[in-house]
Amino acid sequence: MDETMETTERVVWTGDWVAERLGVSLSGGGDLPELLGLALRRNPKRAHLLVSNVLGKHVPQRPGAVHGAGHGLGRRVRELLGDEAAARSVVLGYAETATGLGHSVADGLALAPYLHSTRRPVPGVAAVGGFEEEHSHATSHLLLPEDPDLLAGDGPLVLVDDEFSTGRTVLNTIAALHARFPRERYVVVALVDMRSDADRRHLEKFAADLGARVDLISLAAGGVRLPADVLARGRELVAAHEDAGSPSPPAPSPPSGRGVDPVRVDLGWPAGLPDGGRHGFTPAHRARLEAALPEMAARLAGRLAGARRILVLGNEELMYAPVRLAEALDARLAATAPPHDAPAVRFSTTTRSPVLAVDDPGYAIRTRLSFPAHDRPADGPGERYAYNVAPGGDPARRFDAIVAVVDSAGDGPELHAPGGLLDRLAGHTDRLLLAVIPSYAPQGACAPHDSHTPQEQARPMPLPEPLRGPAFSSYAAEEVGWLLQDLSDVTLEAPTEEREEAIQSGGAHYAESLPVEYQPSEQYQALFHSALGTSARRIAQAVGTVTETVLAERTKSPVLVSLARAGTPVGVLMRRWARHAHGLDLPHYAVSIVRGRGIDTTALRWLAAHHDPADVVFVDGWTGKGAITRELARALADFPGFDPRIAVLADPGGCVETYGTRDDFLIPSACLNSTVSGLISRTVLRDDLVGPDDFHGAKFYRELTGADVSKAFLDAVGAHFDEVAEDVAARVEELAAADRTPTWEGWAAVERISAEYGIHDVNLVKPGVGETTRVLLRRVPWKILAQRGAGDDLAHVRLLAEQRGVPVEEVDGLPYTCVGLIHPRFTRGATGADGKAVASR
Known part of the structure; x- marks a missing residue:
């Protein structure tokens, strides 16, 4: 049953080498050699090791x-x-x-x-x-x-x-x-x-x-028949072969001087599901795992296109979850491959047991990779091993892709350090994936990686895991992981005018409550679909442009982190472009950032624990006056390693250098609230709901499923990806040679408008089509300034303004298509455009 025995003729038993030199032999049924091989180890109590061919520990097996x-x-x-x-x-x-x-x-x-x-x-x-x-x-x-x-x-x-x-x-x-x-x-x-x-x-x-x-x-x-002097003879044999040199010839060095770079894959492991049986695993847990395995396998398969020999490598006690992932991956690849041409998937795990390696077909342990322990074991640092992973002298044994699966307790610096497991694997494969399963800690327990020194015990409790659809949001699970907590059962909505008064009077922050979710009329919904039909191609080109710019200038393996919620549809589209154009399966998460209070620091800690911060690319829908751009830069000052530069679909404010366009045009995802953003609310930050180790909160409006157009928006844009590919390539080349230094033209315009209209709080001036739409949907609008002659891009703005009785004033010299002004009537001493005092209450 060993993978070397899959042909009809078995040439050699993998216990012959030991049997010949030590006189050790097996007695019993004829199927025993199919199940077992023999090896030697440095152990004062037992010299030989029975190596199972079906255990998945030392010998890679189906x-x-x-x-x-x-x-x-x-x-x-x-x-x-x-x-x-x-x-x-x-x-x-x-x-x-x-x-x-x-x-x-x-x-x-x-x-x-x-x-x-x-x-x-x-x-x-x-x-x-x-x-x-x-x-x-x-x-x-x-x-x-x-x-x-x-x-x-x-x-x-x-x-x-x-x-x-x-x-x-x-x-x-x-x-x-x-x-x-x-x-x-x-x-x-x-x-x-x-x-x-x-x-x-x-x-x-x-x-x-x-x-x-x-x-x-x-x-x-x-x-097992053992000669009387087997321990002494075994020690001598082990010493002789270990003194002779390394059991695994070094991997050929690539020109860069290093092996292939590992790529982290987010499995979408179900929240709260134990990673194994260390603390118990019930039939209910088993049912949850079975339901989740196909999707997790699909995420791995998306990164393994073209691989023919694949090893899924578990880690010490973490054996069951990796073998089930490997089994599901094997089934998926077999189902999608031509008959009799499916990739070969094998499974094994690392171990702490030291075993002699001898590159001989008659010996069970052909090669050995050694590396330092990376899970901070209680017995201190020590050496760990991966057997039969390196090909040794037989190129046919080489794996062209390896998926290393560890729990989060082992996802520490030692894993990624030179000489660590990933470094040792990288030299023996063409593609290396890392999948991290959250270490399960029972209620009241410290995190498994919180070890035994007082300094370590003082570290924060285990971080929460991302929420995913369909349990949270109408997006598919692989489209986005929400680094948020679900507040769907909490009443957070307040009437719009009450919220505005509380916000402008300083009695409450805008992130402490939610506006009542706007439900569009049939006329407005028809306008949305019409706008989507006319602008989908334009959006697709902008999506392709910003994604290709990120891949060319920022990182080859970006981790997309959208600013919830306006940035999230854009992040999903960028992820879809990368997959469509390059076969990349980019991780994508959504985080909360709150003006005046910064970004969710628990989410940043989660990202730093699971990804290289240098690969994180923050994504938003558009820029207005650049307030969030500045907020992010301030927030990340305390989190070195993260790049504060935002990538946006549209940058009419001239606030960023990575964008799809600087035109201020209608992006249909700005036309609606949750029903175009996965049915997720704005994010919420309130002290009684969000603790220091919690994610910020949001609600999932499941009851609005019938009005949801989130998928329709994504699919409509994605349908144009092929036809805009050449335009995208030309635009990216053009931008590469252009001066894209932020001009902050939008900020200057906002200050000018604030002074001209007697609005002494620039936060009440919302420039751009997207921000103006938000004002009409969830604030108390005063008036709309529209660029004279603006056409279809403002059709939905004019309709919303008419429905709310808000005047639209056409002006010249706007750098934006339109600007929304929030009513300053709650601000003491505010004056209107005519210089008269505005009533406050």
Whole structure:
């Protein structure tokens, strides 16, 4: 079942090398060599290592074979116990090697919760038990269930390990747990049962003394014949080969002096779903994971086009989630590939167990990559290993794409440092992806990466995860991750005039409440669709221009971060352009920025923890007078590494250097509120709702689904991508040679208008078509200034102004198509255009 045995003729057993030199041999069924190879390790208690071909630890294997082996054993356990007893059972797997195997057995049982032991203490989570694995490289196991009663039931306990060598680990486990949680029945499950007759008799006596029944199930059974001097001879053999040189020849150095750059992929891991069984994994968790796997696989597949040999590499105890991702990826690629031509997906994981590598077909561990631990383990820094990942002397074994999957506790500086895991992998593949799964921390626990020094314990609690559609917003999950918290159940809307009075009087900030969501009339909706029909091509060209400018001048792997909510449709369109034109699957998030209060700092910390800040490109819809542009620059002064330059679709104010156009024209997404922005409200920042480690808030207006045109807007623009491609290329070339230094012409115009109209607060002057539309939709407008002769771009503005009884005044010399003036009647001492005092209240 090893991937080297997929041809009809098996040439060599991967235990021959050890058998010939040490006299070690296997006895048992004829299928045993298909399941096991042999290797040597530096261990004073056991020289040899049984290397499983279906475990997914040391030998890359088809993910379906890895998951299927455990799943099949689980079905056999269910048949043994019967459905009623199986439903009351609990499955316990052993760290680190059998965490994924145990989880797969629980899948086969279908109704059983799962827990695996761990070697990673988690501050704030009390251990309900522990035991020793006597022959292991790292012996101590902890049991840290979130539910302390998980093991307290009287149903069968199913214990899962990769192999039974002596049975002592099982005895230690049962003895420790039976003293606290006695039960009548245990089932022990393994891939292979290699115990001696004496070991078997010892377990039988132990069970009899305990007064409990113990059943055993395995794929195969046999034994290992060891010569009397195997430990001494093994140590000598290991030392001789390690002294001879590196087990993995160095990767060829590219001209740049470094390997391929890793690309981070946002999986869209479901919020609150455990990353594995360290704290327990229930059937409900399993159902959530199964539902999410196809979409997560699609995100990976989008970055792997053209790859033929793909390795999904898990990380120590993190075995189950990566193998299920690999299995879903394999299924997706097979479904979309021509018959009999699907890419080969394999799965394995890193380990802390040191094993000798010998590049020989008759030896199970051909190559070894070593790197420092990157998850801040409790036992201190140490070396970790990835086996059979480097191709060694056989180019046919090379993976042209590797997907490294780690939990967020391991996504630290050590992972990315020279000599770290990513650096070691980069030299042996053409494409390297990094997928980070959030480390699950039970309620009341510290973050798993919050280690054991007082300084580290003082760090913030775990950061929240992004919200995604369809649970939050009508956008598809892959289109955008909202770095917001859902306040849909909180009443935040206030009548427009009450909000305006509170805002202008200083009694409240505009971000502390929401305007009542404007519902357009049939006439206005028809105007929106008409405007979209006439401007979609123009918008598509601007989208292509700003996206290509970002790719050419900022970063080849941008992380798009739109300023919610006006920037979010633009961010989605930029992401769609990058995928359409270049096959890129760019991460895209939406964050909140509030004038006068800055950007969401929790969102910035999340971005810095999951992406390189240098790759982050902030995106907005358009510029007015540049207030948000300045706000962002001020906010990022305390967050080095982030680039404060905003990329916008339209820059009529002359405030930025990265834009699609500087024309002030009708962008239909400015015509509506939530119904063109994924049904999401403005963002909210209020002390009683948003804590120091919370994202800013927003509401999801699910009840407006019938009026939603978010997807229609995106699709209408995207339909023009092909026809504007040549125009985009020409425009980008033109802009590359142009002087795009911000002129701040818009700001100067706003100051002039403020003085001319007696408005002493520039925040009440909203320049540009987009900002004017916002004034008419959710503020108290006073009047609209329109560029004389402006035509269709102002049709919707004129309609809204007529509906609200707001005069439209045509003027000359505007740098914008129009400017909206908010009524200054709530500002003490304000005067109107005629010089008369404006009433205040």
